[in-house]
Amino acid sequence: MRKPFSFLLLATLLVACAPLPKTTGTSGDPYVVMLSMDGFRWDYPDLYHTPNLDRIAAGGVKAVSLIPSYPTKTFPNHYTIATGLYPDHHGIVQNSFYDPVLDRVFRMSDRGAVQDSIFWEGEAIWETAESQGMRTASYFWVGSESNETYRPGYRKFYESGFPYRQQIDTVTHWLEKPRNERPRLILFYFDEPDLTSHSFGPVSEETRAVVEDLDRKIGLLVQELNRVERKKNISVNLVIVSDHGMGHVPESNQVFLEDILDLSRIRRINGGNPVITLEPEPAYADEAYRLLRSAAHLKVWRRDELPYHYHYGTHVRIPGLIVEADSAYGLEIRRKEKGEGRKDIYGLGTHGYDPWNKDMHGIFYATGPAFKENFIQPSFENTAIYGLLAHILGLTPARNDGDFNTIKGVLRDY
Numbered sequence: 001m002r003k004p005f006s007f008l009l010l011a012t013l014l015v016a017c018a019p020l021p022k023t024t025g026t027s028g029d030p031y032v033v034m035l036s037m038d039g040f041r042w043d044y045p046d047l048y049h050t051p052n053l054d055r056i057a058a059g060g061v062k063a064v065s066l067i068p069s070y071p072t073k074t075f076p077n078h079y080t081i082a083t084g085l086y087p088d089h090h091g092i093v094q095n096s097f098y099d100p101v102l103d104r105v106f107r108m109s110d111r112g113a114v115q116d117s118i119f120w121e122g123e124a125i126w127e128t129a130e131s132q133g134m135r136t137a138s139y140f141w142v143g144s145e146s147n148e149t150y151r152p153g154y155r156k157f158y159e160s161g162f163p164y165r166q167q168i169d170t171v172t173h174w175l176e177k178p179r180n181e182r183p184r185l186i187l188f189y190f191d192e193p194d195l196t197s198h199s200f201g202p203v204s205e206e207t208r209a210v211v212e213d214l215d216r217k218i219g220l221l222v223q224e225l226n227r228v229e230r231k232k233n234i235s236v237n238l239v240i241v242s243d244h245g246m247g248h249v250p251e252s253n254q255v256f257l258e259d260i261l262d263l264s265r266i267r268r269i270n271g272g273n274p275v276i277t278l279e280p281e282p283a284y285a286d287e288a289y290r291l292l293r294s295a296a297h298l299k300v301w302r303r304d305e306l307p308y309h310y311h312y313g314t315h316v317r318i319p320g321l322i323v324e325a326d327s328a329y330g331l332e333i334r335r336k337e338k339g340e341g342r343k344d345i346y347g348l349g350t351h352g353y354d355p356w357n358k359d360m361h362g363i364f365y366a367t368g369p370a371f372k373e374n375f376i377q378p379s380f381e382n383t384a385i386y387g388l389l390a391h392i393l394g395l396t397p398a399r400n401d402g403d404f405n406t407i408k409g410v411l412r413d414y
Contacts, residue, residue, distance in 0.1 A: 039194025060367025084386030084400030
């Protein structure tokens with residue numbers, strides 16, 4: 001279902017509505033399998049041993065980095081990758097937010113909200129494909145669980161701790177279906193290394209172990225895709241991305257809103273470390289702004305003051321004040337009590353900062369008949385991925401914020 005945009009800056013969009021030619025270099029129907037690994041920072045392959053990602057880069061495409069959208073959080077960025085829209089334009093403006101028109105709160109832990117299409121604006125790539133007669137599949141991809149008319153033909157709803165090997169088996173099972181039942185686009189998601197990096201920091205032995213295990217899973221995925229390609233006589237384009245990176249927050253580098261503001265005069269607080277949005281009482285708004293501006297290690301903006309490259313602040317779901325901790329600092333509402341056995345109750349890593357902060361950048365790897373070999377792509381914004389997928393699959397894209405020209409060089413036909 002094509003949904004109207006609910007944002008004010010249509011004139012500033014980079015519109016990509018014309019049909020794109022199908023990619024050359026493929027035989028038969030084009031297929032795309034795209035995997036996202038949550039919080040996989042752009043330089044993890046330099047810090048840790050990732051031979052399978054290295055092989056993909058040698059035989060395909062690697063971007064210097066993938067630039068996320070603001071805020072550099074999981075739900076906003078996965079849906080940006082799926083729609084080509086900035087969070088300010090697709091409505092998932094934080095992992096949690098309040099919609100004053102609906103008078104409803106969205107939280108990623110609220111299954112009723114996650115599965116309600118009223119929160120998900122714009123048009124995701126699976127909607128584009130399904131509405132144009134192409135079958136798709138999703139395994140845990142953010143936004144694919146909603147009750148859209150054109151939802152993925154096959155889909156799995158998120159379960160924490162689900163075995164990655166089982167996900168890979170399901171992806172290959174979908175590709176082994178008869179041609180008229182087989183999805184041409186499959187999106188799936190691993191929830192690491194984000195979980196581990198939050199706890200132990202991006203540069204740690206714990207993160208190393210998880211990253212290197214993920215690389216082994218990628219090797220298994222490639223092996224299984226090669227097997228299916230031979231068995232079904234198809235060619236698959238594999239794309240590997242992440243939603244954002246991860247920054248280190250040293251112990252004790254925390255700022256607490258309870259030390260700065262009278263929280264009883266704040267009507268609503270949403271978001272999470274290190275980006276929190278506030279709706280003060282009207283009579284307290286100016287004082288709250290002044291107090292936050294004078295606080296150490298914080299940045300605060302009214303919604304119409306944000307940096308242009310944030311592309312943020314016009315959606316009705318963004319309240320009056322946006323507060324962001326400085327890099328290497330965390331932002332909490334109140335102090336937490338230390339739990340038994342926890343090294344640091346606030347964690348040693350987080351994300352959400354300025355998308356120009358390199359620690360927030362993710363990865364982009366791709367290989368297959370549509371892509372060049374041994375090609376290094378300059379860093380680019382993740383809004384471009386939607387148009388890239390539409391191009392490879394021969395789909396007419398919906399209006400989006402991505403600039404196809406920034407990414408088209410990865411393709412064999414450019």
